[in-house]
């Protein structure tokens with residue numbers, strides 16, 4: 001990369017996630033949608049909330065969709081609906097965002113950390129088996145598993161659902177990063193007993209603040225979730241029949257999401273295009289992510305693995321100096337983090353999670369990333385790795 005190219009990269013102001021580009025495209029429509037809510041004044045559970053839930057259900061094919069305050073509460077609601085009890089064990093991948101395990105601890109239950117596969121970054125079914133054995137050896141009752149669709153690609157559900165069925169575990173899919181993706185003919189939202197997602201602004205479908213949703217085909221669970229979302233209310237609003245939470249999605253966020261959902265299929269296709277172009281550019285320098293046939297990813301992140309011996313911090317610093325922002329998801333697997341290291345890990349440790357946390361680097365990814373910018377990013381990568 002010449003000095004001129006570096007200046008071009010800096011001038012281009014490469015964004016890690018370019019929400020500004022999306023605003024330039026549909027900002028006016030979103031502003032009008034927000035203003036409509038401000039004018040009708042139904043800020044809580046206004047008509048846009050039910051409309052958005054219906055559109056989400058139509059989009060993915062789930063029978064029931066319940067919007068909620070964020071992806072963490074979505075997981076919490078799902079665990080409440082599953083009646084998770086103190087001391088029970090829930091299997092979770094270690095290579096994920098903290099929320100996946102955090103919610104288990106809310107219930108005084110025990111997260112058992114499971115390893116992931118190096119090529120998919122997703123839960124390893126063999127390690128899941130090992131984790132179930134570890135739980136039993138520790139005298140804990142394993143009741144469920146929370147696979148995560150990391151970086152936008154669904155986990156290996158055929159295998160995971162088979163292991164779960166053998167051991168009578170429920171499956172709550174943490175699809176915070178993967179709403180819009182599909183697994184062998186099934187859309188995310190329709191795969192496990194319950195699916196949860198997040199509309200955090202940086203997610204592929206993100207709002208203008210916090211938001212989330214829970215998906216299920218089970219009528220009883222859907223009824224429970226509805227009550228749990230509003231303090232456990234019964235058919236009489238002031239007769240609360242169970243302990244719940246306040247986890248509603250704001251009407252303004254629903255209005256924003258309705259507009260964003262309209263262009264979401266196009267944006268997914270653009271992410272797919274950007275990912276394919278990255279793979280063509282980068283496959284000889286780094287290990288690029290591959291999506292197995294029959295699956296799709298929504299490319300919440302484009303995460304590569306740097307070769308052995310490559311100094312990631314130095315590469316990231318050089319990229320930053322050339323105007324290319326990067327991020328590391330995740331620098332530490334959960335089983336090594338302060339709040340979680342005393343919980344059990346499957347088998348004899350989680351070597352893949354530990355290795356990935358040293359090798360991964362996420363590059364700019366969003367639907368508005370054009371090929372010339374990707375070319376600059378590739379040139380910068382080449383120089384940074386020299």
Ligand SMILES: Cc1ncc(COP(=O)(O)O)c(C=O)c1O
Pocket residue numbers: 070071072073096097099100148174176177197198199200210211212
């Ligand atoms: C895998 C995973 N689970 C759960 C969450 C929690 O979502 P939220 O930030 O909306 O609470 C996130 C958010 O980053 C996530 O990536």
